[in-house]
Amino acid sequence: MTKTLSFEALSAESLPGRLAGTRALTERIGQDTAAWKVREVGDGNLNLVFIVEGAEGAAVVKQALPYVRLVGDSWPLPLKRSFFEYHALTRQKARAGKVVTGFPSGIAGKQSVSAGAIVPEIYHFDEEQALIVMEYLSPHIILRKALIDGRRLPNIARDLGLFMARTLFRGSDLHMKARDRKEDLALFADNAELCDITENLVFTDPYFAAPMNRHTSPQLDRLAAELRADRDLKVEAQRLKHLFAANAETLLHGDLHTGSIMVTDTETRVIDPEFAVYGPIAFDVGMALANFWMSFFSQRGHENAGSRDTMRSYLLGVVVETWAVFRTEFSHLWRTERTGMLYHRSLFEDQGDIFGSEQALDRFLHSIWVDLLGFAGVEIHRRILGLAHNADFETIENEDLRAKCESKALKFGRHLAVNRHAIHSLDEVNALAELIERETVS
Amino acid sequence: MTKTLSFEALSAESLPGRLAGTRALTERIGQDTAAWKVREVGDGNLNLVFIVEGAEGAAVVKQALPYVRLVGDSWPLPLKRSFFEYHALTRQKARAGKVVTGFPSGIAGKQSVSAGAIVPEIYHFDEEQALIVMEYLSPHIILRKALIDGRRLPNIARDLGLFMARTLFRGSDLHMKARDRKEDLALFADNAELCDITENLVFTDPYFAAPMNRHTSPQLDRLAAELRADRDLKVEAQRLKHLFAANAETLLHGDLHTGSIMVTDTETRVIDPEFAVYGPIAFDVGMALANFWMSFFSQRGHENAGSRDTMRSYLLGVVVETWAVFRTEFSHLWRTERTGMLYHRSLFEDQGDIFGSEQALDRFLHSIWVDLLGFAGVEIHRRILGLAHNADFETIENEDLRAKCESKALKFGRHLAVNRHAIHSLDEVNALAELIERETVS
Numbered sequence: 057m058t059k060t061l062s063f064e065a066l067s068a069e070s071l072p073g074r075l076a077g078t079r080a081l082t083e084r085i086g087q088d089t090a091a092w093k094v095r096e097v098g099d100g101n102l103n104l105v106f107i108v109e110g111a112e113g114a115a116v117v118k119q120a121l122p123y124v125r126l127v128g129d130s131w132p133l134p135l136k137r138s139f140f141e142y143h144a145l146t147r148q149k150a151r152a153g154k155v156v157t158g159f160p161s162g163i164a165g166k167q168s169v170s171a172g173a174i175v176p177e178i179y180h181f182d183e184e185q186a187l188i189v190m191e192y193l194s195p196h197i198i199l200r201k202a203l204i205d206g207r208r209l210p211n212i213a214r215d216l217g218l219f220m221a222r223t224l225f226r227g228s229d230l231h232m233k234a235r236d237r238k239e240d241l242a243l244f245a246d247n248a249e250l251c252d253i254t255e256n257l258v259f260t261d262p263y264f265a266a267p268m269n270r271h272t273s274p275q276l277d278r279l280a281a282e283l284r285a286d287r288d289l290k291v292e293a294q295r296l297k298h299l300f301a302a303n304a305e306t307l308l309h310g311d312l313h314t315g316s317i318m319v320t321d322t323e324t325r326v327i328d329p330e331f332a333v334y335g336p337i338a339f340d341v342g343m344a345l346a347n348f349w350m351s352f353f354s355q356r357g358h359e360n361a362g363s364r365d366t367m368r369s370y371l372l373g374v375v376v377e378t379w380a381v382f383r384t385e386f387s388h389l390w391r392t393e394r395t396g397m398l399y400h401r402s403l404f405e406d407q408g409d410i411f412g413s414e415q416a417l418d419r420f421l422h423s424i425w426v427d428l429l430g431f432a433g434v435e436i437h438r439r440i441l442g443l444a445h446n447a448d449f450e451t452i453e454n455e456d457l458r459a460k461c462e463s464k465a466l467k468f469g470r471h472l473a474v475n476r477h478a479i480h481s482l483d484e485v486n487a488l489a490e491l492i493e494r495e496t497v498s
Numbered sequence: 499m500t501k502t503l504s505f506e507a508l509s510a511e512s513l514p515g516r517l518a519g520t521r522a523l524t525e526r527i528g529q530d531t532a533a534w535k536v537r538e539v540g541d542g543n544l545n546l547v548f549i550v551e552g553a554e555g556a557a558v559v560k561q562a563l564p565y566v567r568l569v570g571d572s573w574p575l576p577l578k579r580s581f582f583e584y585h586a587l588t589r590q591k592a593r594a595g596k597v598v599t600g601f602p603s604g605i606a607g608k609q610s611v612s613a614g615a616i617v618p619e620i621y622h623f624d625e626e627q628a629l630i631v632m633e634y635l636s637p638h639i640i641l642r643k644a645l646i647d648g649r650r651l652p653n654i655a656r657d658l659g660l661f662m663a664r665t666l667f668r669g670s671d672l673h674m675k676a677r678d679r680k681e682d683l684a685l686f687a688d689n690a691e692l693c694d695i696t697e698n699l700v701f702t703d704p705y706f707a708a709p710m711n712r713h714t715s716p717q718l719d720r721l722a723a724e725l726r727a728d729r730d731l732k733v734e735a736q737r738l739k740h741l742f743a744a745n746a747e748t749l750l751h752g753d754l755h756t757g758s759i760m761v762t763d764t765e766t767r768v769i770d771p772e773f774a775v776y777g778p779i780a781f782d783v784g785m786a787l788a789n790f791w792m793s794f795f796s797q798r799g800h801e802n803a804g805s806r807d808t809m810r811s812y813l814l815g816v817v818v819e820t821w822a823v824f825r826t827e828f829s830h831l832w833r834t835e836r837t838g839m840l841y842h843r844s845l846f847e848d849q850g851d852i853f854g855s856e857q858a859l860d861r862f863l864h865s866i867w868v869d870l871l872g873f874a875g876v877e878i879h880r881r882i883l884g885l886a887h888n889a890d891f892e893t894i895e896n897e898d899l900r901a902k903c904e905s906k907a908l909k910f911g912r913h914l915a916v917n918r919h920a921i922h923s924l925d926e927v928n929a930l931a932e933l934i935e936r937e938t939v940s
Contacts, residue, residue: 229743234697235690242684248677255676255839264844287854294841294858298747301671301840305744397697398743399736402706412729416736 063135063185066119068094071106075117080180081189085110101126101444102133102330107192114194115179120186120330126444127268133249137330138186140247144332145188147240147307148175151226152219152326171211172218173317173324193325196318200447203314203351204358208370215324216317216344217381224337225389227307229396237396241304241334251301251333254310258434259297262441263290271441272449275459279466280441292473293437296430304334312340313435314347315447338424341382342431346469348375350436350448352489353465357452368493372486379482383421390417426476429485433473436465464492505577505627508561510536513548517559522622523631527552543568543886544575544772549634556636557621562628562772568886569710575691579772580628582689586774587630589682589749590617593668594661594768613653614660615759615766635767638760642889645756645793646800648809655816657766658759658786659823666779667831669749671838679838683746683776693743693775696752700876701739704883705732713883714891717901721908722883734915735879738872746776754782755877756789757889780866783824784873788911790817792878792890794931795907799894810935814928821924825863832859868918871927875915878907906934 066074072089075081085092091111098105098118102125106117120138124131153174180189202209229237261269263284271280283289309316310331318325352371355364390413394401399420404412439446440462449465452458468489472479479485508516514531517523527534533553540547540560544567548559562580566573594616622631644651671679703711705726713722725731751758752773760767794813797806832855836843846854881888882904891907894900910931914921921927 229740234694234743238687238690238693242687245680245684245687248680251680252676252839260839260842260845264849266844285849285851287851287857290845290854291841291858291861294845295861298671298840301676302745302747304746305740397694397702398740399733400702402708403702403732403736407706407727409727409729412732415729416733419733419737 063122065121066104066106066117066185066187068096068106071108071117075108075189078180078182078189081108081115081117082110084113084179085115086112098125102137109192114192116176116190116192118188118190135186137247137250138181138188139183140244140250140332141328141330142178142181142183142188143243144307144309144329145175145178145190147227148219148223148309148326148329149177151223171214172222173215173326174219175326175329193318193327196320196323196325198315199317199319199324200314200347200351202319203348203367203371204354204448204451206355206358206361206364206367208367209319209321209324211322212317212319212324213374213377214381216326217378218385219324219326220312220340220344220378221382221385221389223309224306224340225386226393228305228337229398230390231393231396234397240307244307244333247331247333250310250331254331254333255297255301257442257444258438259293259300261443262434262438263293266442268443269441270443270445272455272459272462275456276440276462276466279463283437283441283466283470286470288474289470292430292476293434296427296434296473299427300335300339300431303336305336306334308333308335308340310335310340312344313446314344314351336427336431338427339431341379341424342428343435345375345378345428346432346435346439347446347448348378349432349468349489350439350446350465353461353468353493354446354448354452356493357449357454357457357461368490372489375486376482386421387417390420426479429472429476429479433469433471433476436469437473440466468492505564507563508546508548508559508627508629510538510548513550513559517550517631520622520624520631523550523557523559524552526555526621527557528554540567544579551634556634558618558632558634560630560632577628579689579692580623580630581625582686582692582774583770583772584620584623584625584630585685586749586751586771587617587620587632589669590661590665590751590768590771591619593665613656614664615657615768616661617768617771635760635769638762638765638767640757641759641761641766642756642789642793644761645790645809645813646796646890646893648797648800648803648806650809650812651761651763651766653764654759654761654766655819656823658768659820660827661766661768662754662782662786662820663824663827663831665751666748666782667828668835670747670779671840672832673835673838676839682749686749686775689773689775692752692773696773696775697739697743699884699886700880701735701742703885704876704880705735708884710885711883712885712887714897714901714904717898718882718904718908721905725879725883725908725912728912730916731912734872734918735876738869738876738915741869742777742781742873745778747778748776750775750777750782752777752782754786755888756786756793778869778873780869781873783821783866784870785877787817787820787870788874788877788881789888789890790820791874791910791931792881792888792907795903795910795935796888796890796894798935799891799896799899799903810932814931817928818924828863829859832862868921871914871918871921875911875913875918878911879915882908910934 071094072092076089088111093109095107097107103121104119108115108117120135122132122135123129124133152172176191176193178190225231309329310333316328318327348371352368355368399413399416449458449462513536514534518531527550530553535551537549539549545563546561550557550559562577564574564577565571566575594614618633618635620632667673751771752775758770760769790813794810797810841855841858891900891904
């Protein structure tokens with residue numbers, strides 16, 4: 057083993073020497089390190105990511121850095137996030153991978169045994185080096201990039217809906233033993249620095265002139281100022297922050313945007329759960345939907361090679377289908393795997409009362425619905441007014457055009473966040489999105 | 499030191515020998531252990547409690563037992579609850595003891611510097627023996643007993659309102675550093691067995707034929723069956739359980755009933771926080787108010803020495819004043835100590851927007867209001883239909899009379915739990931209590 061004792065960042069050059077003794081890796085890609093080809097491909101905000109190809113195969117090596125890569129070493133960030141990513145991946149594998157049995161109708165009838173997004177396989181974890189060696193996903197590409205390119209992936213709504221329903225249901229007191237969830241909650245409570253990033257970058261910084269904010273300027277200056285003076289919006293954003301910080305309902309992915317999803321035409325994989333923390337079910341769902349809506353509003357900026365009308369329809373369809381699949385699968389798990397301490401069968405089914413647990417399910421889903429709209433709204437804002445922006449908008453080179461797209465998304469997000477308690481259905485939300493898209497551009 | 503290495507339960511006989519070397523104790527009550535008088539006075543459900551009187555003073559020694567005292571050694575319970583009680587007491591001391599400064603008007607104008615309930619002083623904590631040596635409160639008596647005796651304590655509403663506002667506000671993300679709250683949350687998450695008692699005994703067991711339940715039978719059989727078949731009530735109770743289990747808003751006392759409060763005419767002290775856990779602010783408040791309402795409905799059973807009309811009016815007044823003081827103090831802390839990450843001033847006051855944070859405060863208090871009514875409702879039910887009953891009702895020897903009192907309380911509790919979202923004010927709730935009290939008895 058050439059592994060050093062204290063943390064040292066890898067480089068493409070040092071990686072073969074440093075990992076030559078890691079059998080979980082050499083068994084898969086070959087022992088001849090001289091033949092290894094190493095590329096650093098990390099385009100995220102936080103970490104180093106290498107693809108290592110050997111004579112017999114390939115793997116990904118992801119290493120945390122002791123600071124935020126996007127900002128530099130002026131913003132230190134604990135290496136321990138790698139530990140939480142590892143633990144989140146193992147839990148998600150167990151929860152998302154397990155196929156629901158006995159599905160009477162609906163989704164399951166149409167789904168293959170492997171349906172539903174799963175996480176990459178882990179080969180090796182080195183806590184001290186904050187390093188995870190995992191499956192190289194090929195020919196998968198980042199979903200966000202596919203959507204920018206105008207590709208319509210046929211399975212993502214189904215796969216993502218199933219992934220969220222399974223991981224979020226099975227990580228809650230609806231399914232887990234209370235003791236187990238509390239122990240796990242205590243473990244992940246230590247992921248405080250990453251959680252702090254979410255808390256401040258998503259819910260607070262976009263709504264005042266925080267130093268690290270940026271936006272397309274001067275085009276969005278007026279709208280940014282307007283939103284930062286919008287009392288109802290800010291109060292709602294803080295209610296959502298409170299919900300995120302206090303409502304430790306389930307183990308979240310915590311950063312489930314289209315940049316954390318890798319796809320082929322047939323497969324969907326979810327990566328990068330280092331922001332994993334206990335929080336409200338609606339947070340993951342809202343963030344995921346927000347990213348499809350942002351893709352929708354960004355399409356106008358990518359029409360140089362032709363109209364994106366079909367793509368826009370496709371994206372609104374993805375939103376509707378993701379939520380529908382989520383509801384169906386969540387409801388099925390509610391009926392078949394509700395083994396935790398909440399809404400125990402002794403109070404309902406065991407007394408012959410089916411309607412009781414169905415009534416509770418309706419209310420439970422309604423509460424997720426109301427909150428996901430809010431989380432979606434603030435997620436949109438923070439990607440346009442905050443520190444971490446999306447390639448969907450960022451790759452639109454014409455700044456006036458980009459600002460137009462962003463402006464529509466901002467107004468849409470404001471509507472969701474402030475009116476979430478009164479919004480009836482996704483069909484109506486999508487109709488509004490189409491209205492905004494048409495009216496402010498044409 | 500005669501302290502043994504592993505846990506051993508104290509007895510009145512062994513206590514002097516075992517604690518002779520505990521300087522924090524001998525300094526206060528005298529070194530001559532032969533002169534110590536030891537009485538075991540624990541009338542609670544869980545622990546041993548001794549009063550030790552020496553030549554120079556007295557102290558209380560509270561020791562956890564490795565099982566539930568009320569049930570016996572068939573129900574093991576970890577000694578570690580003593581650790582959580584100790585840590586809760588130290589936090590409550592810091593939070594409740596600190597008097598608010600700069601109070602412009604209202605409560606503070608009328609309050610002395612020492613106003614507000616505080617916790618007993620801790621002299622010594624022995625984690626291994628699960629033993630806390632603390633202040634002997636004299637001539638304080640248990641508030642529940644005072645209320646059964648028909649005593650009207652003039653300060654409890656003010657003191658309890660202040661205690662709850664201060665401990666619950668200052669233990670939340672409204673005031674604490676996010677990192678500190680998360681660490682503390684992780685610490686208290688390990689108090690899972692005690693939390694499990696609350697979760698099951700308060701929110702689930704009363705609503706089905708759980709083995710350890712009991713109620714005044716046969717008088718209440720029909721009503722108990724009716725409530726256990728009441729779908730809306732059970733769904734609501736489970737929503738409240740979900741809120742209690744998932745919404746880790748602040749460090750709760752966790753068992754804030756009138757048996758956890760000791761009083762004189764001028765002083766109010768809060769004891770026994772071994773159920774401390776992170777949970778919703780409304781839980782402590784709702785439980786406290788529920789116990790005053792139960793006292794109200796139990797008064798009819800204690801009228802052998804004369805009418806309790808004045809006592810009943812007093813109790814409804816206590817409910818109103820407790821909530822009013824809580825709101826006033828909580829609002830003042832909101833305006834002066836909102837130093838945490840939620841509703842940060844950078845979004846409101848720092849932008850010259852006072853109304854923004856006031857709007858948020860109104861909503862915050864409204865949400866506490868709606869939830870406290872629910873928690874009050876289920877607390878009432880579990881004290882009459884579950885395992886742990888209240889002396890308020892239990893000391894009514896005539897079972898028909900007791901059942902009449904209990905029946906009124908049960909119906910009142912059902913109304914609160916199910917209709918909490920639509921209930922306007924405590925005045926109306928109290929008017930309903932009076933109506934129920936008159937109609938079903940006369």
